[in-house]
Amino acid sequence: MDEQKINAIVNEVMNKVGNQPETKPKHHQADTSKEVALTEFVGTAEGDTIGLVIANVDQALLEAMDLERSYRSIGIIGGRTGAGPQIMAADEAVKATNTEIVTIELARDTKGGAGHGSLIVFGADDVSDARRAVEVALEELDRTFGDVYGNEAGHLEFQYTARASLACEKAFGAPVGKAFGLIVGAPAAIGVMLADTAVKAANVNVVSYSSPAKGTSFSNEVILAVSGDSGAVRQSVIAARDVGLQLLGALGEEPVSTTIPYI
Amino acid sequence: MDEQKINAIVNEVMNKVGNQPETKPKHHQADTSKEVALTEFVGTAEGDTIGLVIANVDQALLEAMDLERSYRSIGIIGGRTGAGPQIMAADEAVKATNTEIVTIELARDTKGGAGHGSLIVFGADDVSDARRAVEVALEELDRTFGDVYGNEAGHLEFQYTARASLACEKAFGAPVGKAFGLIVGAPAAIGVMLADTAVKAANVNVVSYSSPAKGTSFSNEVILAVSGDSGAVRQSVIAARDVGLQLLGALGEEPVSTTIPYI
């Protein structure tokens, strides 16, 4: 085969490689079937997220972790890509189980993308509660990645819940029991615009505003958290999403959902 | 086609993929023609940079952004790759327009590279001033990416201006109105060497020295900012560039300019 044909193929492949959306939206079902012979292993899910449970945490580790209080058992979920999706999933998990949110830590990650990875720890007195929280969170992730959109230039994230719980409170200071929305744009310039759009679109309260130098782990995002009446929050999030898809699309290919949009 | 030929092609492509400079120097003209039906959209440029303008910023957003003072209109530029290029471009933009630099924030980004992304906000009382600042900055980016050099192992950046303005002052503490130069090496070990080279090459003043743990957003860079007589600053930057190209070249392919060198 001659040089020219090889070059043609090489170019075609290079184009495909260059145009891959960075969040690589391969649909990942929560997978608890993979053979891992450790009782601590619960499963895996979207965003290279792993779920684990420790029945009796070692006392020396608990001290080193410097937690506010001690728990006999802990559940752990953490992934390379995504903080919002895991936080929203954890929020459902604490609603559904007898657990508390111990820590939420955000790494600067997303595997070369513009955002965060996450580490979330649930505390419980009973290991079955901790395990159940991890299971619920892993199951929820498929949904909460639904309004995460990516292309080769960046990503957008939108979240909505009619009733925020302890994970949203811990991570963003959201008022518990009220409707809550999350609006994220990356690169951060897009996020500033989305934040303006969101607060103009409906009568919502700004819960927090985070940017590369304040409130994020130096991620290239602006993150707006809003609270209020459920209709207003939803309207605010949807208006921002409409604008975000246009702006991120101006920097690259049409942004695509990681799973299936839910808002 | 037999297995062997396919493997030959695959290997050739894999080599190319492995050897791609991480800053992907595809020459990107400032692009204001892309069809985005939002009046706020100004354009895009090198480094996945987007330019936006908001005529009447929402009061709730302004409060959440916690700015030093309020502005009626803001201009926004921000990208995934590059802080120096955008800061130097913004410096020209404030010289040319009736605007102020509101914030400069540096994300840890460059899409898996060693450096920063950026978010820069211009403030103005009149939307046409804010828009003009964004336009000027986007146009300048093609030039200010000229002495950004990359290969698969890291990058180098050099900037020079005969007269620093408010963006260089805000970002680095540069004396306004004097010649100013920027010397960046990544991985940071190269940057230490470039800093030593720069201060030995000419009689310049050190304005700031930033490293992974101090003054950067944990980027893998050493960033030296120098000030002084224009001839001395230029000589200092050029001497560092000569050494940098050799050292980064020792870790990988010959480093290439992202656009066209201007110093």
Add this chain to the structure above:
Amino acid sequence: MDEQKINAIVNEVMNKVGNQPETKPKHHQADTSKEVALTEFVGTAEGDTIGLVIANVDQALLEAMDLERSYRSIGIIGGRTGAGPQIMAADEAVKATNTEIVTIELARDTKGGAGHGSLIVFGADDVSDARRAVEVALEELDRTFGDVYGNEAGHLEFQYTARASLACEKAFGAPVGKAFGLIVGAPAAIGVMLADTAVKAANVNVVSYSSPAKGTSFSNEVILAVSGDSGAVRQSVIAARDVGLQLLGALGEEPVSTTIPYI
């Protein structure tokens, strides 16, 4: 050649690209032969690490670096991928030479991976000591990358020394002269589990515990440093390694060593 065949090739290549371990374990021998005509250049090694030496550091640079004390000569090693391997290599280098550890700084890097890059500076009164420290460190890196394991989802790192020296003390607060071990899991959720495994496996003292929000540069890792009797430290590290390989393997391909395991 028809479309179908090209697509077959493209798919094959895309699979290979998608499945590449992110730490790209190409075995890199310490390379001091590459032609760089600068006396300051010492060599390169694994992890895009470069080694440099400056005989007479410029006084203005020393002041800008804000060091605790001055040194006539400095040796520098720094890379894009890896902090633990470089720190352990530097630890051997200070044992073997008349140098001190001046700074250890950790960038958030690994070229899109979950961990750190590093910048380590040795100080000496004599340039030959500084150069020798850099040479020793570069040579050691091939070994200290031996228990760094990666796949497309994350990485694991394990280190062990029978006698910790000044680099381990500076970086982790390790007791000098005692056996010392390092246990790292990324994503961080895996690291929590490894930390629990390590402290349960043997009677070791926790020297430090770092996580995305505390003690790391926002890396997606949990890093446990342990000290104690050499047998206990070794047992603790090996137990964590066994669990880590299973858990990281659950998120992707079987994790592979970057060079050759040494523990």
